Amino acid sequence: MFSADRSSQLILQPSRRSLGWVCTATMLVFSFGGCSKESIDSAVSAVKETGQDLASRTQDMANNAVTAAKEQLPETGSASLNLDPRFVSDSAQVRIVNIADGRESVLQISNYAPDTVPSSYPQLFIQGNTRASSISQLSGKAVMCSIYAKSDASSPLIATPDGELIRVMFSSPNIEKGTIKATINRGNLITPAGQTIRLNGGSVTALVPVRKTESDE
Amino acid sequence: MNRFQRTTFKILLVLAGITLVPAIAFADPTSDKPNTPMSTHGTISSAPSLCKSLYGLYETQEKTLIQWGEMKVTRPQALPARKIQDAFGKVWKAVRDARHLQLMGESAGSDLTNKLPGVEIRVADAGLKYANTTPGQKARAKALAELQRTATKRQRALEQAKQAAASGNLENAEKQLEAYGMELHENIAFLTLKQREPYLRQLGNYLSPVDQALSRKRRAAYKQQAQRKISADLAKADQFAVEARRIASEISASGSATLGSPDTEGDALVALDYVAKQWADQSASVNRCAALYLAFNSTISNDYDGDGESSGDTESNPISQNAGRLYQAGVAAIADLVSATAQWTPAEKAGDTYSAILRKIAVLNRRCSGTDLQEKCLGPLGRLAAKAPGLANTVASYQQATSGLLYWRAKFANAQSKAMLESYQDASTRMGTQERIETTNKPEAMGRFTPSNRIIAPLSLSQPANWQVFETSTKLVGSKVSAKTLLRLSPTSQTAVSQYANNYFVNAVAPAPNRSTIKQLKVDLILGTDHDVLSFDAADAITAAERNDYVFVGGVVGRVHLEAMTTRFATLPTAASCLVPIGRIPTPGPGAAANQICWRLDIAPTWAGAKYFVTRTDAR
Numbered sequence: 097m098f099s100a101d102r103s104s105q106l107i108l109q110p111s112r113r114s115l116g117w118v119c120t121a122t123m124l125v126f127s128f129g130g131c132s133k134e135s136i137d138s139a140v141s142a143v144k145e146t147g148q149d150l151a152s153r154t155q156d157m158a159n160n161a162v163t164a165a166k167e168q169l170p171e172t173g174s175a176s177l178n179l180d181p182r183f184v185s186d187s188a189q190v191r192i193v194n195i196a197d198g199r200e201s202v203l204q205i206s207n208y209a210p211d212t213v214p215s216s217y218p219q220l221f222i223q224g225n226t227r228a229s230s231i232s233q234l235s236g237k238a239v240m241c242s243i244y245a246k247s248d249a250s251s252p253l254i255a256t257p258d259g260e261l262i263r264v265m266f267s268s269p270n271i272e273k274g275t276i277k278a279t280i281n282r283g284n285l286i287t288p289a290g291q292t293i294r295l296n297g298g299s300v301t302a303l304v305p306v307r308k309t310e311s312d313e
Numbered sequence: 314m315n316r317f318q319r320t321t322f323k324i325l326l327v328l329a330g331i332t333l334v335p336a337i338a339f340a341d342p343t344s345d346k347p348n349t350p351m352s353t354h355g356t357i358s359s360a361p362s363l364c365k366s367l368y369g370l371y372e373t374q375e376k377t378l379i380q381w382g383e384m385k386v387t388r389p390q391a392l393p394a395r396k397i398q399d400a401f402g403k404v405w406k407a408v409r410d411a412r413h414l415q416l417m418g419e420s421a422g423s424d425l426t427n428k429l430p431g432v433e434i435r436v437a438d439a440g441l442k443y444a445n446t447t448p449g450q451k452a453r454a455k456a457l458a459e460l461q462r463t464a465t466k467r468q469r470a471l472e473q474a475k476q477a478a479a480s481g482n483l484e485n486a487e488k489q490l491e492a493y494g495m496e497l498h499e500n501i502a503f504l505t506l507k508q509r510e511p512y513l514r515q516l517g518n519y520l521s522p523v524d525q526a527l528s529r530k531r532r533a534a535y536k537q538q539a540q541r542k543i544s545a546d547l548a549k550a551d552q553f554a555v556e557a558r559r560i561a562s563e564i565s566a567s568g569s570a571t572l573g574s575p576d577t578e579g580d581a582l583v584a585l586d587y588v589a590k591q592w593a594d595q596s597a598s599v600n601r602c603a604a605l606y607l608a609f610n611s612t613i614s615n616d617y618d619g620d621g622e623s624s625g626d627t628e629s630n631p632i633s634q635n636a637g638r639l640y641q642a643g644v645a646a647i648a649d650l651v652s653a654t655a656q657w658t659p660a661e662k663a664g665d666t667y668s669a670i671l672r673k674i675a676v677l678n679r680r681c682s683g684t685d686l687q688e689k690c691l692g693p694l695g696r697l698a699a700k701a702p703g704l705a706n707t708v709a710s711y712q713q714a715t716s717g718l719l720y721w722r723a724k725f726a727n728a729q730s731k732a733m734l735e736s737y738q739d740a741s742t743r744m745g746t747q748e749r750i751e752t753t754n755k756p757e758a759m760g761r762f763t764p765s766n767r768i769i770a771p772l773s774l775s776q777p778a779n780w781q782v783f784e785t786s787t788k789l790v791g792s793k794v795s796a797k798t799l800l801r802l803s804p805t806s807q808t809a810v811s812q813y814a815n816n817y818f819v820n821a822v823a824p825a826p827n828r829s830t831i832k833q834l835k836v837d838l839i840l841g842t843d844h845d846v847l848s849f850d851a852a853d854a855i856t857a858a859e860r861n862d863y864v865f866v867g868g869v870v871g872r873v874h875l876e877a878m879t880t881r882f883a884t885l886p887t888a889a890s891c892l893v894p895i896g897r898i899p900t901p902g903p904g905a906a907a908n909q910i911c912w913r914l915d916i917a918p919t920w921a922g923a924k925y926f927v928t929r930t931d932a933r
Contacts, residue, residue: 193714195847197664197707199839202714211713213720223718225839242837244721255725258926259829261836288728 173275175207175220177298179254179285183245185218190276190302192231200225203239205264205278205302217248222264222280222300231276231304234266243285243295252287260284262295269304277301341880344786344873347754347779348372351424352876354883356539356605357417364414364421370407371425374400374432375756381439382758390446394503397440401502402495404433409491415907416531418539418608420774420877423908428777431759437502444503453503460500460512467493471519483527490520532609539609543602547635550595550602554638557588557646561653568657581654582669588650589677592643597890599639603632603898604882611879611907633898640896644685647674651693655700663701667694667708668845671852678853679800679862682896687849711839711847718837719850722925730865730922737795737867740914741815744770744789754783770912772816772902774877782875785912789870794914799823799866799921800891811866813892816878816902817912821868823861824918826928831858834926854925863923868916878909 172187185207193202205222208214214221224241228234240261246253256262262283269276280298287293340349350368355361377400384392408429414422443449460467470493478486494516501509563570564581572579572587579587607630651670658666670690678686698705746769753762755777769788774781796811796819809823835841838851846852857863882899885892893899901909920929 193710195707195710195714195839196703197711197844199841199844202839204714204717206717210717221717221721223837225836242718242721242833244725253721253725253728255721257829258827258833287732288725289732290729 173207173301173303175205175298175300175302177220177243177245177280178296179245179293181247183218183220183247183298185220188220188300188302189305190231190278190300191305192226192228192234194229200227201229202226203228203234203241203264205241205300217246219246220244224261224264231269234276235268236266238263238265240264241280243280245285252289254285254287254293257284257286264300274304274306275301276304341874341876342778342782343875344782344790347783347786349779351421351778352880352884353419353421354605354608354880356542356608356883357419357535360414360417360419363410363417364419364425367407367410367414367425367429368421370403371428371432374404374436375759378432378435378439379756379758382756385439385442389442390448392439392443392446394443394448394452397436397443398499398502400436401433401440402498404429404436405498406491406495408433412528412613413531415613416528417535418605418611418879418907420608420879420907420909423613423774423877424778427774431777435759440502441505444505449503456500456503457508467497471515474523475519478523478526483523483530486523487527490516490523494520536609539605543605543632546598546602547632550599550635550639553591553595554642554646556591557642558649560584560588561646561649564650564653565656568653581650581657582666582673585647585650585654585670585673588643588646589673592639592646592677592895593680593890594887595639596636596893596895597885597887599632599636600882600885600890600893600898603630603636604879604885606630606632607901607906608879608883612905613907630898636896636898640682640685643895644681644689647677647686648689648693651690652696655693655697658697658700660701663697663704664707664847665845667697667704668847668852670694670697671846671849672856675849675852675856676860676862679857680891680895682894708847711851715838715848715851719854719925722837722854726922726925726927729927733867733920733922733927734795734865737793740794740796740819741817743792743794744768744785744815744817744912748788750784750787752784752787753780755780770817770873770910772910773904773908774910775908778875781910782873785875786873789873789914792870793867793919794819794870794916795865795867796914796916797865799861799863799918801861802888802891804860806888809861809863810889810892812894813882813899813911816910817914818892819866819868819914819916821866821916821918823863824921824928824930825861826858826923826926830926830928834858854923857923858926861921861928863921863928865922866916866918867920868918870914871917872915874913874915876911876913877907878911879906881911881913 173189175183175185175188177183187207188205189207189210190203190205191210193204195201203222203224203226204210205220206214207218207220208216221244222241224239226234226237226239228237228239241264242256243262244253244255260283263281264278265281266276266278278300280295280300282297283295285293285295341352342349350364353361353364377396381392408426411422411425411429414425416422444453470489474486474489474493477483477489497512497516501512504512560570560572561584564584569578569580570584571577572584651674654666654670671694674686674690678684695705698708747766748769749764750767750769751764755762767784770785771781797814798812799809799819799821800812801807801809801823807822809821811819834854838846838855840846840855846855878899878901882893899911919931920927922928
């Protein structure tokens with residue numbers, strides 16, 4: 097089931113929430129990896145077992161989920177880099193791309209939808225190679241990453257110099273909130289003009305992508 | 314390495330940048346050897362030797378005039394009378410020969426036409442200066458008496474030549490008139506300008522119709538000769554399409570094809586290299602043809618019959634169509650080969666083959682005028698990916714894993730290049746700037762030099778090339794300039810060139826990316842011993858790093874070469890085909906193509922910007 101294991105984005109946005117509790121529950125379970133087909137099936141059937149009019153139940157659940165998401169979840173994640181001035185973004189998402197041909201996987205954190213080109217500021221992109229093949233496997237692990245950041249149209253794009261990757265340390269994912277936190281180490285970034293910018297660490301709370309499941313199709 | 318060693322190493326690198334650029338070098342005036350003659354393409358076989366002898370004569374006469382320069386002022390009576398007479402005749406003939414050289418499509422003829430009349434004027438002036446002295450007066454009286462005595466005989470000679478011309482033997486008539494003219498010039502060397510005039514007019518009356526008819530005849534014959542060569546080469550270039558189709562169909566049928574000689578067989582990948590090489594070779598050939606077309610269809614200054622048809626821009630150069638056809642044929646052939654590869658590659662080799670093809674296409678694509686190659690190969694590559702289970706998915710995942718980072722790498726590298734470009738003036742902008750030219754190598758004996766505001770590196774020859782290259786060098790050597798593109802001639806050559814544009818190109822030793830850049834690229838592209846690129850952009854990035862191909866280069870000008878634009882491309886070495894993107898032909902600037910200069914700047918690069926990384930040689 098996970099063989100292709102390519103992530104595709106499904107961010108928790110209002111338009112997607114109406115998909116219903118069944119999907120949401122299933123997807124959250126999915127997204128943290130490590131679940132067997134059986135356990136997912138049982139989760140789904142547990143929802144089904146509540147019986148009654150499934151359609152109206154689902155609608156209720158969806159409404160509950162919306163409320164819960166509004167109250168508890170950082171809907172878009174967040175990221176900050178301790179630079180002068182501080183780089184702050186109120187969105188961040190993470191994904192792991194498995195190439196599945198024996199290479200390392202790739203960890204990507206961005207504050208815009210992956211596979212798209214950012215269209216507004218600030219812009220943040222973090223990438224590193226890892227043996228972790230799912231977000232849950234990142235827990236407690238560090239990944240050496242390239243960082244690209246641009247605060248606004250007039251500020252320079254800053255980046256890690258070649259060969260000077262910065263360590264990004266992940267904590268355990270928060271399954272309830274659908275996020276994972278990471279601490280960014282200190283390091284140097286450079287501007288295109290060659291000026292070195294000191295990065296005094298940073299942090300990310302990244303939204304974990306939710307994979308499509310059969311019930312989405 | 315200690316600091317001294319590092320400094321020495323840097324100096325050596327800079328020197329290497331200046332001196333190690335011989336792959337497309339040949340003799341032409343340069344900043345350090347301005348008096349080197351301009352070279353010839355030699356389409357007309359007698360041109361090179363004629364050119365050599367005319368430059369030899371120019372050099373000798375210039376030296377002589379320098380010697381005479383001071384004598385003309387201080388002791389004109391000591392000027393060597395016989396030598397003045399001799400020179401007057403020889404230089405008169407040389408001016409005519411220079412025009413002949415122009416008819417032969419040689420831009421060196423334009424240079425000599427700029428040079429020799431100046432010599433002629435100064436030899437004539439030496440004659441006048443001598444004639445104003447006591448021995449000179451005697452020599453003048455003697456010459457006048459001799460001219461009177463031989464009047465009838467000379468008239469007879471002129472009539473004889475006229476008859477030869479009338480009977481259609483123009484070459485013979487010219488020969489007779491030139492012999493007459495040389496002797497006449499010797500005889501009139503000490504006459505006043507007014508006294509010379511009737512003799513020259515008389516000669517002109519006989520010579521002009523012969524010159525007109527003969528130059529038209531010669532031009533037509535030379536043009537025909539050039540056209541034969543052009544047609545033969547273009548036929549070969551057109552044959553490329555046929556040959557490439559044959560190879561693709563053989564590969565398609567059996568997985569291998571005969572390449573070049575009958576006993577050389579190769580599989581699809583070998584065939585792809587072979588076809589790519591033929592493609593580039595034929596592109597160089599088409600460029601040579603395009604330049605020859607310009608050379609033989611250009612307006613010529615002093616053109617007797619004014620039959621020069623065009624100043625030869627790309628629109629009017631019909632060979633741009635051949636270049637376009639060659640481009641399309643190559644794109645189609647390579648796409649067909651990739652298709653054939655897809656057919657014959659076993660599943661277990663599909664991945665490696667996929668990567669190998671991407672790399673080859675990436676290198677080729679940078680040498681093409683468009684991106685059709687990449688686009689046309691997409692479909693066939695998809696079929697290749699479909700050969701191995703899971704490969705298409707792996708390719709898609711790889712794309713996802715690398716495209717984001719490559720987007721940012723490209724953004725950052727572009728911003729880095731832009732930052733560097735701020736302190737490097739675009740070479741063509743710099744060359745087109747008007748500045749006060751303060752120094753010259755023009756000898757005083759050849760006329761007064763007045764400092765004035767002039768274009769640093771004009772597009773056309775308007776003064777002797779040896780003075781022009783010197784004056785241009787005073788403003789360019791040592792200056793920091795940038796150019797677009799820097800492509801290595803081959804994987805084994807250190808020499809790289811920028812693609813020709815705006816009458817110039819730069820020549821440099823391509824700087825290799827820093828080790829950390831290559832290492833980082835490999836990390837970013839998730840490459841390893843068993844894992845190669847699986848996207849076109851990734852292939853573009855890694856091959857650019859390995860080949861040292863760049864989109865920008867900046868450096869310090871070490872040497873300036875003045876080459877004729879037509880000669881540069883008419884003699885374009887096959888190995889230097891990347892000087893013009895496949896599918897294009899070199900475009901001259903405004904004005905007669907025969908007078909166009911192709912400036913070559915040897916630079917020691919201090920940085921070079923590729924699409925996905927920037928290399929700085931000063932940061933090592």
